[in-house]
Every structure is written in structure tokens, then in C-alpha cells.
Amino acid sequence: MKKIFILILALTLLSSVFTYGNINQVYRQGFVEGYLREPLKETLEIESYEGGIYSLPLSPNTIYTIDSQPVNASNFMAGMEVYAQIEGRKVVAVEGYSTSSLGYISPGSKIRTGRISRIDRNQLVLKLATGVEETFLTMPGTITLKDGKNVSLDTLYVGDRVKLHFDEVNTNIISRISIEGDSIRIKGLYKGKLNFVDGYGDKITISDVQHLNNGSWKQLSASMTIPYNKQSPLYVGGYSVSYDNLKYYRGKTVYLAMKDFFGRDQVERMVVQSQYESTYSDKIQDINWFTGGFELKNNRNIGFHDGTIVIKNDRLVDNFALSVKSDVFVVADGRGMDSSADVVYVLNEEVNNSNIGQHYIYAGRMNQIVEDRLWLKDFFLLEENEWQSFEGEKELFFDNDTDIYDLTNNKKITIKEFYSGDYAVDESSRYAKDQRLKDWHSYVYTDGDRISAIMVQKNMDSLLRQRVTNGIISSVTNDNLVGWGISIKNARDWSSRRSQWMEKNADLQVNLEKALLIKDGKQIEPYDLKAGDRMYLIRNDFYGKVLIVK
Incomplete structure (x- = not known):
């Protein structure tokens, strides 16, 4: 009886290691790659590189190759890395890799994963998990995928997490780019008092929780317990510290860049306040990369460091994404004229995401x-x-x-x-x-x-009355009297006189009944919009004219 209980327990623990993947996602993208779990019979049992488990039927005419050489299905061994091509919900080709022939790879088999740190037309600079940056090149034939759909290269942002595929070993020319979905986007910027640290569960409890909304800190809740990402660096006063010492900063203010992690809030980046908080909303006038500081238009000089949380296009980016003429909201930490930035929130938005777009x-x-x-x-x-x-x-x-x-x-x-x-x-x-x-x-x-x-x-609008606004859609409504409309939080209007984005201190209401709505280069309907969408908007006061979902 004891042996049976131990066996059942072992099987339960083993099954909890694996998660069954979204089979429809695999069918849509037309391929899956990872580790062969069982010898090939009537189905292909595979664990994808992402951890999903799939059981896929094999076609009677499936083509089998190992290191590009034709073989029989019996030559495939459990544990071998494989690439499977899918058509009509069946596997039509299986490519295996014995690792003995390293001079050739099948198309798309060489992979690099990381976060985009810079975009310069056909050049992508990727920051790898090791912290090293590598430069790769796109070509007209480079395929770009997001959520299983083919999208344009100009949908890329600095800060996006991507997987790059290559057709040859010794090349930096990208054949295919897979963009991670909205999970890489920052949900919001919070701050609060650190009350408790659970070092075993990687959770913190903070009180007096506030979030950045419409250009200022707004009360969110009295207390909150949230998990944090121990893989990201922790900084205090510009210096990196161990998470083992986080418990000693109880009572201190912490700034948290939050993301949605499978429907739950998670701290993606954290900075502990060292001295006193000051906030500024201004334009960067100059940047000194040697000393690590920038000067605002009001002549205030503020330093930055490797732990500074820099948010641009709702993505975490490196300090090098900052540029002269950027409109920024800065949370500075220091005393008097000696301060450094704990947070830099870039307010700019343009029609194009980068200089790839036209x-x-x-x-x-x-x-x-x-x-x-x-x-x-x-x-x-x-x-x-x-x-x-x-x-x-x-x-x-x-x-x-x-x-x-x-x-x-x-x-x-x-x-x-x-x-x-x-x-x-x-x-x-x-x-x-x-x-x-x-x-x-x-x-x-x-x-x-x-x-x-x-x-x-029929008639031309008065363009003089129009203004350009960017922000985040907080709600979408369809009123019986006025029709479709949206509420926008963190809205900013472009000021021609100041050549600067000016933050609004309240949510903005806009009617979309007479607006051209664009997403991924296509016209959409108001019901296609959703809360959380970032947008770039041309409006005539209450009435929207052109809205681009970013």
C-alpha cells in the first residue's frame, strides 16, 4: 500500500512539471520545435522550447530527416531536438539534429532570444540574457510574427522581447522574428512603503500604495502583497544590492514597474528610495553619457544609473533609449541639487514606432x-x-x-x-x-x-482647431445618444508653442463616431478597441478624427 501511494505521488509530481500547450496556436503558426519525448509511432510527442507538451498526428507521407539527411522514423530517439512542420493539423515533416554535423542547420533553426535595445532601420541591437549586445540585420524577406500573425517589421519597439531565427550558422541576417505578446508591456508604475519581505515566496507587502495616473501619484489601495522578479537587479541610491538584504529596507519607499503575469500583478523592476523624492515633468535638453546624467529644460541636472527604471512606449528600456528632446516624467531621489533618477517615464509618441516605419x-x-x-x-x-x-x-x-x-x-x-x-x-x-x-x-x-x-x-475640417493626443484607453463605451466613445488615461496633448507633450490631470473623453481607426495598418471598428490599448489620436476637441492603436 505504501509503495502504491509513493508511486501515485511520484506520478502526480511528475505531471505537475509539464503544462499542455495551446494546440491551436501551434496549428496557426504551422510549426513547433523542441525535444522529442517518445519514439515516433502514430503521433509526435514533443515538449516545445517554451515548455508546452503537444501530441500531434503524423501524416502517412511525413518526410523525416536528421541533419538534412533522409532517414526512417525509427532513427529518431527520445530527447532529440526536432523541428516539426504542420499542415492541415498533421505533421508533414520532421527534422532532427544529432549535433554531430554543425556546419549546416535547417532554415530557422539558429535562434537568439533577448530584448531589443536599439533599432536603426534594418539593424536590430539585441540584449541577450548574458547582458551582451549583438547586432542583427533584417532583409525584405524577414518574416515578423506576433501572436501567430504575420505583421510588419515596423510594429517593433525598443524594449520588445523577441526570438530571432536564422537560416545559416555564420550569419547575422534574420529570417524570422517572433515578438512576445503584451506580457512584456508595463501595466503601471506603483510606489508604496515596504512592510514585509517573503524571501522564500519572492513576495513583498507594501502599504499606502499609489500609482502614476494622469501625471501624478494617485491612491490605489491601503496594502498589497505582490510577487517580484528576482532575476532583475535591485538598486538603492544608484547601487546594486542583493535581494537577501531587501528585508532591511522595511519602512522605505519602493518604486515598482508592474506587469501582468498570467492575469496577476507582478513586480518586474524595483528601486528602493534612498533619500527624498522630487518629481519633474519637462524636456531633456542635454545628455552626458560619460558622467551618466541629463539636463532638463528647466536647467535641473539629474543623474541616472543602471538601476534607473526607464519606461518608453509602456516597455522597460535601457538608459540608451533616452534622447535629447524627449519629454519625460522624472522621479528623482536625493537632496538639494544632488539627485539621481529612480524612474524616467518617456511621454513621447509618434505615428511611427521607429525609423523602420514610413x-x-x-x-x-x-x-x-x-x-x-x-x-x-x-x-x-x-x-x-x-x-x-x-x-x-x-x-x-x-x-x-x-x-x-x-x-x-x-x-x-x-x-x-x-x-x-x-x-x-x-x-x-x-x-x-x-x-x-x-x-x-x-x-x-x-x-x-x-x-x-x-x-x-464632403467638407474639410478646420485643422487649426485640431490637436494631437496620446495616452491609454481606460474604457470603451457605446452610448445610445452619442454612439461610440473612449475614456483616455495618462493623456498628453502636443503643444506647438512649447514643442512639448503636456500631461492632462484627468481622464479625457473622446467620441469616435466620425473617426478613422487604424490598427496594424488596417481600418478597424470601435468595438475592436479595448481597455489598455495605447493610442495616438488626432481630435477636434471632443470628436476624434484619426486614431492609431500603438
Whole structure:
């Protein structure tokens, strides 16, 4: 009886080691790679590199190779690393690696995982787990995947955690990029008094919990117990300390960069306040990388260190992501003129995520439309968050994948309806005069000179009244009287006079009934938006005109 109990206990413990993966995710991406758990029979039993366990049916015509050499299924041994290609929910090819032939790898088998520290057009600088940085190159054929979907390279942000795949051993040219999902995004910035440290469970209890909201600290809760990430460094007063000493800082203020970890809050980065807190919201005027400090526009000099929590685009980034002219919210720690930054929150947002992107927003009168292109006359271009006017014409191209929306008649239209309609006419012609026709106006979102989405309307808006706003959607509503709208927290308006993002001190309400909504280069509907989405918005006071989900 005792032996049976021990056997059951052992099996229970063994099963708890493994987690069964999302089989639909594997089917969508069309491959899985990892460790073979059992010899091949009718199914492929595999543990993916991420830890998921999968049982996949083998096709009768499955192709088997080891080190690119054709073999029989019986040649595959448990524990061998394999790559399986999937079509029609069956494994059609299995590639094994004996590690004896190191001169060749099958396409996509060389892998590097890390966090993007810099983006410079076709160059990605990746910070590996070892702390070493390596530079890799993209090419026009580089495949970019996020949540199993093929996306554009310009969706990458500094701070994204990625897995890079290569087709050759001795190359730095990326064949495929897998972007980690929203789990890498910072959910919020908290602070509180450290009350208790559970060194065994890696948890802390803090009191007087506040979170950064609308440019200031707002009360969140009286107390909170949360797990922390012991793999990230812990800093006090600019110096790295061991987590074993964290318990000695009870009563001190801690700053916490929080993330969502499988539906629960977790501390991703933590800094303990050393002296006294000061906060600043200003523009960086100069950076001295040698001494490790920056000067704000108000001439205040603030140091930074390896433990400074730097947040940009809701992602943790390195200090080197800071740049002159960045608008920042700074939490400084020190006394008098001698202070260093515990937290730097970068407020900037642009149409493009990096210099990889070539997305533009135009507004103007449509002077001529033919089957695959149009010309805007005396148009406007949103440049550095401000409308710039241009004389003459701008030629733009559209295709079958372009989204076209007629705002005046509240409907999507086809390409044929677009170029054969009266959206652009010869206003001097007798026909146009008799029918009282005028050229329509448009808002255009492009990828280079290609129109991704366009919204057309009879009358032009007053661009002078418009402003550019960025922030985070806190709620999406559909009111019976006013229609779809959103509430925005941590909102900032661009000030042309100050050339600076100005934080708002309350949530902002915006109506989206007459707005062009863009996500991943495509037009979406208001119900596709969700709380937590970061966005870049052109609005006319209460009414949104163009919204881009970031």
C-alpha cells in the first residue's frame, strides 16, 4: 500500500512539471520545435522550447530527416531536438539534429532570444540574457510574427522581447522574428512603503500604495502583497544590492514597474528610495553619457544609473533609449541639487514606432481619382505632431487591400465605387456646375505612398482647431445618444508653442463616431478597441478624427 501511494505521488509530481500547450496556436503558426519525448509511432510527442507538451498526428507521407539527411522514423530517439512542420493539423515533416554535423542547420533553426535595445532601420541591437549586445540585420524577406500573425517589421519597439531565427550558422541576417505578446508591456508604475519581505515566496507587502495616473501619484489601495522578479537587479541610491538584504529596507519607499503575469500583478523592476523624492515633468535638453546624467529644460541636472527604471512606449528600456528632446516624467531621489533618477517615464509618441516605419497621415482635397491612384491638392501632412501645409499635388496609390470609408454616408465603399463616383470632379465643367458638385476631402493613412486606409467626407475640417493626443484607453463605451466613445488615461496633448507633450490631470473623453481607426495598418471598428490599448489620436476637441492603436 505504501509503495502504491509513493508511486501515485511520484506520478502526480511528475505531471505537475509539464503544462499542455495551446494546440491551436501551434496549428496557426504551422510549426513547433523542441525535444522529442517518445519514439515516433502514430503521433509526435514533443515538449516545445517554451515548455508546452503537444501530441500531434503524423501524416502517412511525413518526410523525416536528421541533419538534412533522409532517414526512417525509427532513427529518431527520445530527447532529440526536432523541428516539426504542420499542415492541415498533421505533421508533414520532421527534422532532427544529432549535433554531430554543425556546419549546416535547417532554415530557422539558429535562434537568439533577448530584448531589443536599439533599432536603426534594418539593424536590430539585441540584449541577450548574458547582458551582451549583438547586432542583427533584417532583409525584405524577414518574416515578423506576433501572436501567430504575420505583421510588419515596423510594429517593433525598443524594449520588445523577441526570438530571432536564422537560416545559416555564420550569419547575422534574420529570417524570422517572433515578438512576445503584451506580457512584456508595463501595466503601471506603483510606489508604496515596504512592510514585509517573503524571501522564500519572492513576495513583498507594501502599504499606502499609489500609482502614476494622469501625471501624478494617485491612491490605489491601503496594502498589497505582490510577487517580484528576482532575476532583475535591485538598486538603492544608484547601487546594486542583493535581494537577501531587501528585508532591511522595511519602512522605505519602493518604486515598482508592474506587469501582468498570467492575469496577476507582478513586480518586474524595483528601486528602493534612498533619500527624498522630487518629481519633474519637462524636456531633456542635454545628455552626458560619460558622467551618466541629463539636463532638463528647466536647467535641473539629474543623474541616472543602471538601476534607473526607464519606461518608453509602456516597455522597460535601457538608459540608451533616452534622447535629447524627449519629454519625460522624472522621479528623482536625493537632496538639494544632488539627485539621481529612480524612474524616467518617456511621454513621447509618434505615428511611427521607429525609423523602420514610413507611415504618414495626410489631409486634403481630392483633385483627381483614377483606377489605382489619386492626387491631393494643396494638402496637409502631419509632421512631428503638427499639420504642415504644402502647395501643389501629392500622388498616392491604392489597391484592393485599401480600406475606403465614406464618412458622409457612413459606409465602406469599394474601389470601383470610389474612382467611378463623384468624389473628385472637374469643378469648372458644365456637368459639375449643373449638379453642384465639388471635390471631396479626405484623411489618408499611408505606408510610404501606398494608401492603407482613407476616410472621405464632403467638407474639410478646420485643422487649426485640431490637436494631437496620446495616452491609454481606460474604457470603451457605446452610448445610445452619442454612439461610440473612449475614456483616455495618462493623456498628453502636443503643444506647438512649447514643442512639448503636456500631461492632462484627468481622464479625457473622446467620441469616435466620425473617426478613422487604424490598427496594424488596417481600418478597424470601435468595438475592436479595448481597455489598455495605447493610442495616438488626432481630435477636434471632443470628436476624434484619426486614431492609431500603438
